[in-house]
Amino acid sequence: MSSNSPIFELRQITKNFGKLTAVDHIDLVIAEGEFLTIVGPSGSGKTTIVRMLAGMETPTSGDLMLRGKRINDLPANKRPTCMVFQSLALFPHRSVGENIEFPLKMSGVDKRERRERALELLRQLQLPEDYYGKNVTKCSGGERQRVALARALAFDPEILFFDEPLSAIDYKLRKTLEKELKDIHRETGKTFIYITHSLEEAMVMSDRIGVLKAGRFVQVGTPDEIYSKPANKFIAEFMGDVNIIPVKSSGTGKLISPYFEESIVPPIGSDITAGYLVIRPEFLRFVSGKSDADNVIAGKLYNEYALGSRVQYQVRVGEHVFIVEKLRQQAPAAGTDSGVMIGWDAKDSVMVGN
């Protein structure tokens, strides 16, 4: 994603519902053609932001700019945007073809052209052509997703919004659809704005991720940045299992932690004196001696979980549990309850302040 011109700009956008502030003075610049995902727990305000962008809610205050023009009051049907709803909102009383053709019908395109375009979209989304006359309620979950997407594409919007469309689908189908969405994004070159509560899903598809909490963005960055340089504990934990150690500066350039006796070599470049050290499970490894890594601590192998191609180990150090993840081939020889040493390199850890 290169530095494209901004297509959407949110300036101090706020949305209040009565006494409840759902979105709190956020600023965001969305580049044209990027795949931006807004991630956050339920109630964080992500759906509200997207609804404001789409035109279904008006901001309480702030400016919504589309290519430099203020569009706060522009109604949804006049915006070059289209939303794929969580429930998909497919018209149950119309066939697949009629659903897809709907936006074309609204803008007055004639029958033959509509049909051609609909068939084209069916092909693009890998749906059989004879689905054209099929009743939408008879389609499977994955097929309905594709019909909803085809319908949105038929509108030919510049920006597409996705409101947690994959949350109700089983794992395998979700993975397939994630890849397909990414492909369509590449093919069409449109701006995609995606909402989900799963950071994992966001990592797969996005150019950039914005992490939202209680109506404010806590970090906006590329997946890599979010993953390896989380801005705070919340984001670090949001990804899933992670090791977070409370630390403070020992005064001699090292860190000490209440969790164990050894002092820790901090990552270079961090000037935080008290906070948390974040180490991802895959950066911890089993070592045999103190010189095998920058930081080594001793503990007891407590439990192991098979996670497909990886294995997760729980190592007890004192009263706290460390999580180590290894690929199957790198499994340690030790068994449960045996003493082990785990270590990590300073460059593989991150300091966060809160």
Place this chain on the structure above:
Amino acid sequence: MGRFRLSQGLKCGLPVILFLLAGFVAPLLAVVTYSFMPPRSFGITNNPTLANYAEIFISNTYIAFYWSLLFAFITVSILTVICYPIAYGMVRVFGRWAAVITLLFTIPLFVSENVRLYGWVLFFIKNGVLLGSIRSLFGYNFDSLLFTKGMVLLGMVYVYLPFMLFPMSLGVAMVPNDTREAAADLGATRWQVFREIELPLSMPGAVIGLLLSFVLAVGSISESKILGGQVIIPITHDIEIAFTYAQNWPLGAALAVMLMVVVGSLVLIVLRRFDLDVILGKR
């Protein structure tokens, strides 16, 4: 923001509200006003008086009230027993046939009461369907079975059955299947499942059915006239007489007001406690 706009809901509801104000609230207010007018007068411009209400108690007209309430109560009790098995069947037993059966129970609703009650007259009258058959088959001669209190009750049970049945079915449908199965799984006997799970959970529907059929039964008039002759005079009949033969509109109005007060309080008390959205199927 801050422009005054009627909410979408209010805009849609306005026609109904206005209509009911003009067609329901206003007439009822007229009746109340009339009830305070001097007896046998017409028009609403006279001086208010309580003479009519006094008259009701002095002339024992309130006994008619007692009969109406009693019969309504008996009717509703009988209906509860009759309808619950059917309501249960609609939801859990009839399967594909439930729609047809519902339809069969619905059709009579659209035929005028009088016609339906008349059928009973033809059935029970001397030389009617029942007695005529008995006479020709067995040779016994019975007198007409009409014009008894029992007949009136039969008529009332007959007419108000659908009004008990349908809300009850809604109530039974509200009991989720897995809750029943869970209870059975936890060791409850069939009777216990019924008592602890089905009965309480189907209560809202049953109560609405009770309320609806009771209120309508209190207002019944055709059954006692057609099937009962003069064996009992329900309050509605007294009201009608006051309005027609007796030409005493204020008295009729006063009687009507008392009936409305009884009915209205019952309805408000019961409906207050129910969330109609849940009962009628909001997800």
Place this chain on the structure above:
Amino acid sequence: MPGLNQRNRHTLIWAWTLAVLIFIYLPAASILLASLTSSRYFLFPIKRWGLVWWHKTFASLEVHQLFTTSIIMALCVTVVAVSIGFFGALAFARYDWRGRSFFQKIVLLPIFFPQSVLGLALLLWFNALGVELSWKTAVFAHLVWIIPVVTLVISIQVYSFDPALEEAAFDLGASRWQVFREVTLPILLPGVFSGSLFAFLLSWGNFPLSLYTTGADTTIPEYLYAKMVAGYTPGVPVLGTVSTFGAAIVLLGGYFTIVWRRGRRK
């Protein structure tokens, strides 16, 4: 679930229901039988069968007039009730607004109300307003209780309507009017259809309200009642049967239409 007694229980329930159904239709059967005698009086078992009274009834000018009155009234009631009730249903079930739960209870009141008392109240009201009684005032009277019924019937359909559908249509470029025409109305049509059926039939068969408010005009139920209390008239069973069968046909027709349309979409 204990399966041992279930079969017996279900059989009992079926038997009970069928018994009650027979009970419900006995009067209709009696009337039908009564209409098939050609004698002036009703004697059962019927000795002289004949359709003579059917001929006489259908030829009668008076009966034609009654039919016309009843049908016109029912049609007016249907049109008005469905138009007003449709929006009432949206207010009842779709939109969240402040007066909503109060509105819901108010709408239900006329249903939970003794009709004869309502009829008399309306009589009083019309009199106080100086309005002359005719079939038009009766239409108004019918509407007072039928509008709430239609509102309720359509509301049941509205409850399962997904508001996201309207939003999606709007998002896809439709104007507000197009949203209504393409999405809202077609999806709610089954409810509107049921509501129309209810409105028509309830008006057609209504007696208590008509009795007090039709004035000089007469509906079929009123006519039947007058004849009934005056003594036995052979025309009454004929009209009564027509009424019953008419309602049955309309209802069954409506039901099968809905089923057929649902099947067509497969």
